[in-house]
Amino acid sequence: MTKIAIPEGSLFGPDNLPYGIFSTADSEPRAGVRVGDSVLDLSQLFDDIVFAEPSLNAFMAQGRARWDEVRAALKTMIDGDVADDAVYPIADVTLHLPIEVADYVDFYASENHASNLGRLFRPQNPDPLMPNWKHLPVGYHGRSSTVVTSGVDIVRPCGQRKGPNDEAPVFGPSIRLDIEAEMGFVVGVGSPMGSQITPDEFADHCFGAVILNDWSARDIQAWEYVPLGPNLGKSFATSISPWVVPLAALEAARIDTPVQDPEPLPYLKGSEKWGLDIDLAVEWNGHIVSRPPYAQMYWSPAQMLAHTSVNGAATRTGDLFGSGTISGPEKDQRGAFIELTWGGAEPVQVGDETRTFLEDGDEIAISATAPGPNGTRIGFGEVRNRILPA
Structure with missing residues (x-):
């Protein structure tokens, strides 16, 4: 288990939690959230297939109540320890277009x-x-x-x-x-x-x-x-x-x-x-x-x-x-x-x-x-x- 270190003054603290799509050298693009200088793999943290998708669209389509639920859960998770296989240094990931643009x-x-x-x-x-x-x-x-x-x-x-x-x-x-x-x-x-x-x-x-x-x-x-x-x-x-x-x-x-x-x-x-x-x-x-x-x-x-x-x-x-x-x-x-x-x-x-x-x-x-x-x-x-x- 890993305790997420958030540098003092980080622009990516628990009040931000922005979403993106990332991959590593040996993995496919999937949803992540940035915390400090780390990216958390949402497909490992939540039992929901939408986070294994190569865009945020399926998650976004779930609506505001779900957005609020996931955000609250993430704040609780990063207060404690997070599974090692769900945490990646930001320097080790490749970021992709986060959404499939409709119009x-x-x-x-x-x-x-x-x-x-x-x-x-x-x-x-x-x-x-x-x-x-x-x-x-x-x-x-x-x-x-x-x-x-x-x-x-x-x-x-x-x-x-x-x-x-x-x-x-x-x-x-x-x-x-x-x-x-x-x-x-x-x-x-x-x-x-x-x-x-x-x-x-x-x-x-x-x-x-x-x-x-x-x-x-x-x-x-x-x-x-x-x-x-x-x-x-x-x-x-x-x-x-x-x-x-x-x-x-x-x-x-x-x-x-x-x-x-x-x-x-x-x-x-x-x-x-x-x-x-x-x-x-x-x-x-x-x-x-x-x-x-x-x-x-x-x-x-x-x-x-x-x-x-x-x-x-x-x-x-x-x-x-x-x-x-x-x-x-x-x-x-x-x-x-x-x-x-x-x-x-x-x-x-x-x-x-x-x-x-x-x-x-x-x-x-x-x-x-x-x-x-x-x-x-x-x-x-x-x-x-x-x-x-x-």
């Missing part, structure tokens, strides 16, 4: 980000926001088949682009490759077609949260997006962190959203607080260049899920929805390089080099932490990927 929707919920892009793209307009922005969470449907996890290399995409001095569009690798630092939310229990999820039902449907990087080819996007929005400029890759922090671990991080004016329509109003006080850090080739604050997000994830289903669209176990780029009011809080470099006009210092957009070989890591109980903090880990040539 993927990405939102645009940061007023700072939307305003900055409005000023960049529509400088002639007195109001940088589009007329609908403060009335509904704007979003687009992405491509679930290209959602990957940390450690997977991102190949520079090719596509059509047309610069301001080009007479006609040209085809080739993107030259304005960008990131978007976001949080992603995972649906555990879906809803049937024709029904709606209210903001106050959010915790019954949302299993947990991950860090999300919505890779963006800005030049491809700029040429294609009118009139139907993002397509190939976004669909080539989306990265998420391998640990899913359960919603129950975020109780101490729950806050009010910024004041929403005008008042949202009734279907977007709930009685519970679902703003979240999460701090992100964006690392470019080993240097932190931005610290986006999720607390600034105008629309909450509960409102995003309510809006997703208000027209009667079905939701499913494994649905993933992103928050959209997280940006604060300060320059060093901008979560996309198109903002950070003001469209490429203001290069940023990355170590001994300057950058505007991503170059081949660049590595991006996004990490995040949130308040836990009694002054502690909990971590989401990181999502780290390297850019490969087209």
Whole structure:
């Protein structure tokens, strides 16, 4: 038997307990939970076949009562001794994509980000926001088949682009490759077609949260997006962190959203607080260049899920929805390089080099932490990927 050692100040203490999918050199992927610097094998700790699956979907589909039951049992287990064959050092495991992604929707919920892009793209307009922005969470449907996890290399995409001095569009690798630092939310229990999820039902449907990087080819996007929005400029890759922090671990991080004016329509109003006080850090080739604050997000994830289903669209176990780029009011809080470099006009210092957009070989890591109980903090880990040539 093993007593789990949790280093003082660990971001993965008993108040966190994030879930993931792991394997070792001689075993198949299955469900685990991170505690300190160890991974506990849930297939050894619970007599439930769902934990032997190579994704968390079957467990998530069991619903909130089961999520709470397993979480409570884990807290009791790690207070005592755990069977030796259920404990692995984090350094000895390989982490995999934690969920089988069903549908993927990405939102645009940061007023700072939307305003900055409005000023960049529509400088002639007195109001940088589009007329609908403060009335509904704007979003687009992405491509679930290209959602990957940390450690997977991102190949520079090719596509059509047309610069301001080009007479006609040209085809080739993107030259304005960008990131978007976001949080992603995972649906555990879906809803049937024709029904709606209210903001106050959010915790019954949302299993947990991950860090999300919505890779963006800005030049491809700029040429294609009118009139139907993002397509190939976004669909080539989306990265998420391998640990899913359960919603129950975020109780101490729950806050009010910024004041929403005008008042949202009734279907977007709930009685519970679902703003979240999460701090992100964006690392470019080993240097932190931005610290986006999720607390600034105008629309909450509960409102995003309510809006997703208000027209009667079905939701499913494994649905993933992103928050959209997280940006604060300060320059060093901008979560996309198109903002950070003001469209490429203001290069940023990355170590001994300057950058505007991503170059081949660049590595991006996004990490995040949130308040836990009694002054502690909990971590989401990181999502780290390297850019490969087209």
